[in-house]
Amino acid sequence: MTALPAPADHDPAPAVAGLDTIVSLAKRRGFVFPSSEIYGGINAVWDYGPLGVELKNNVKRAWWRAMVQERDDIVGLDAGILMHPEVWVTSGHVESFTDPMVECANDKRRFRLDELPGTEELTETEKRDPGIVEKLGLKCPVDGGPLSPPRRFNLMFRTYMGPVEEEAAAIYLRPETAQGSYVNFKNVRETSRKKLPFGIAQIGKSFRNEISPGNFVFRMREFEQMEMQYFVRSEDAARIFDEWLPRRWEWYLRYGANQERMRFREHAPDELAHYAKKAIDIEYRFPFGWKELEGIHNRGDWDLSRHQAASGENLEYFDAATNGSFVPWIVETAGGPDRCAFMFLIDSYREEEVKGERRVSLALHPELAPYKVAVLPLLKKRPEIVEMCQRIVSDLRRDVMTVYDDTASIGKLYRRQDEIGTPWCVTVDVDSLEDGAVTVRDRDSMTQERISADQVKRFVLDRLATARGG
């Protein structure tokens, strides 16, 4: 691997926004709610509220534009969550997609072995050692009771399809979108006429029955992925792998991630997944430590070879130039919009004192911000002002997410918009009725400028294009 950008192996400043701060803001302002909260919640599932769904959709759109729309060599796919169960036998998930779990003999509580105190340094091989609990003298962290030897717990959710609940119809909720790209490889290649190297990008829900989920939307049992499978010649795989590392890194920076809180981390040989030849994570320093944001994997020909053997379908690529056929290798980039959105919330969080008051703002990239513009009347008792606001809102709404608010004083309205990351506030005042001009306030600089009301949409669209680098 050559010339990684800024390998952040130094220790950056501690997190400004702690986990509680973000979770509390997210709930208070309608980004993320605990799922089924009125029934006491459901563990490790979160619902995206009115602002969260916009943020997350914006993250997905930004990824799709960079990965599909702006590239000639990658096409999209949206495969089902439910797949033929053989897929998961072939992929190795039925056998190997497991975590080591131990059970307390007293209270029957179950734990992931590698999350017990004292197991931080265990290698993957040691985690599989049946005698490891005894060797380390591990006890139940709740009541100190004796723990069982570790057994492998499969993380796939199972359900039953068809009108008879019997084993024959047992299927799984996909634990990753990648397999959907592999089993559709032939159909996609034939219909899209793409030549190697080319990729298949997918965004969609996956499910993992985690033993110990947690940390807000970081590890959920239901989560969303943004995965891209890039099919290449074996001899190009190492080079192409190296190319994707900075490309994906840059994507995060483009949308405002703080590279002081990012680093690359290569997987140790005994840590590699069963399919991987090489894996490097882009890690982010979450409030709870360095964690994977995205993984870039060289999967070799493992996936397509296995599916070819198991299905009997020819998945080779015919190279017209050499008249040869071969099974392509795969370089994968695997991230997710939940972690992305979470990271952007943390990185954009600002707290400062302005004129003796605490000001909270989210310096979100304008393209990611839930609302692009807020239109605010300085005097809501003047119907002409409210009408002028409404005209501006109607015009803006055709193109961008816009909000109107008149339920507080202007200072409070600004603070509300700051806290949800709205880049521009447009204020209509008494003078506006005379001169047809409005005040546009910038979220980050808090500077105000006066522009013609007719120019507001142009102003916003131009600023958005500039922010996008267009």
Place this chain on the structure above:
Amino acid sequence: MTALPAPADHDPAPAVAGLDTIVSLAKRRGFVFPSSEIYGGINAVWDYGPLGVELKNNVKRAWWRAMVQERDDIVGLDAGILMHPEVWVTSGHVESFTDPMVECANDKRRFRLDELPGTEELTETEKRDPGIVEKLGLKCPVDGGPLSPPRRFNLMFRTYMGPVEEEAAAIYLRPETAQGSYVNFKNVRETSRKKLPFGIAQIGKSFRNEISPGNFVFRMREFEQMEMQYFVRSEDAARIFDEWLPRRWEWYLRYGANQERMRFREHAPDELAHYAKKAIDIEYRFPFGWKELEGIHNRGDWDLSRHQAASGENLEYFDAATNGSFVPWIVETAGGPDRCAFMFLIDSYREEEVKGERRVSLALHPELAPYKVAVLPLLKKRPEIVEMCQRIVSDLRRDVMTVYDDTASIGKLYRRQDEIGTPWCVTVDVDSLEDGAVTVRDRDSMTQERISADQVKRFVLDRLATARGG
């Protein structure tokens, strides 16, 4: 209900595009593939290919813009597929979300009672009659064997959450997104500060273990919904219900649906779902008959009252004007992007003879078309022409989905783009190198006009804005 637009109770011309035609085009050109096809497929799940995912995303975006972005009174939500299991007890799904199923004593095959020959006219009450099989003398349609009395088969998929597969942790895959909006009602209202009437819109996957799925993407076991729950005062419910009917009808027309193939159909009293006070479907004449495209439902206060009683959470709305509190009623609009995309494929399908050759085109609304522009070189052997194409493509790609193709003669390239609904083809020829102009061909009129290469993007964006009515 007053003044429904164009109640199509007459019989329009028969379908131009049969089911086979659409399924075949969809597979051949990469709109929709059978899921897990290399393993023999999985019943009633379909995967969206490179063009299908764009079409479906465009349908979802169009709905979201009309329902959320352009309105002041509706906000979005993205609730989990997995919810607290009590939700489905309260909603009535555990008890009532069932279909009547009969089983053949000989071959153990199972059928939906109401899909057996001779049951077309049965009322809902008759379908529940345990003696109905005997009364009508129904037999197994495969081997003529005796059939069991109907029993209720629950359509929810069940799975198990947490590291122990036991009944206590049994949960369901949601069969509808609506309940996510109800259990989040309080959180959404408090964080969005909306006053009645206001709505919550959701797009997301739902799952139904249909006994007899089929008809391509019309009835799948995994499908996507676009549902909006509008919370209203009881006294306004009937009026608001009537307002949503033409509004939703117009949305389909705006994107090119053929209203000769649409009609309203009101549910008979014994056909109403357990929660519904009134229900009217927008039906579309699919190649296999008149079927529901979208349902508009007056659900009364059934949902919020039930959830309030079961959860103990106060879900009343406090009306500052009257100082009174009450449980809002709900008017729901429930459609889905799969059926929508399917319908738009059927309605846009054109077959004609041009200069002695068969020409197939999809007259998709430009906003729905997977690619907006194709850029084609007239002579791919001239590198300057290819380079000029690439410059145009790079510029367009920042804003719209664009495809470059040089793998056939220009006539064939046009036909390829026609068949996938690309509204504009831009051709670069030898003259372009001299005069900097290119030919833009219109998909529907097949007229060509010569414009400056610099103006291509403006041309496309203007045409898109016009098509959108902007």
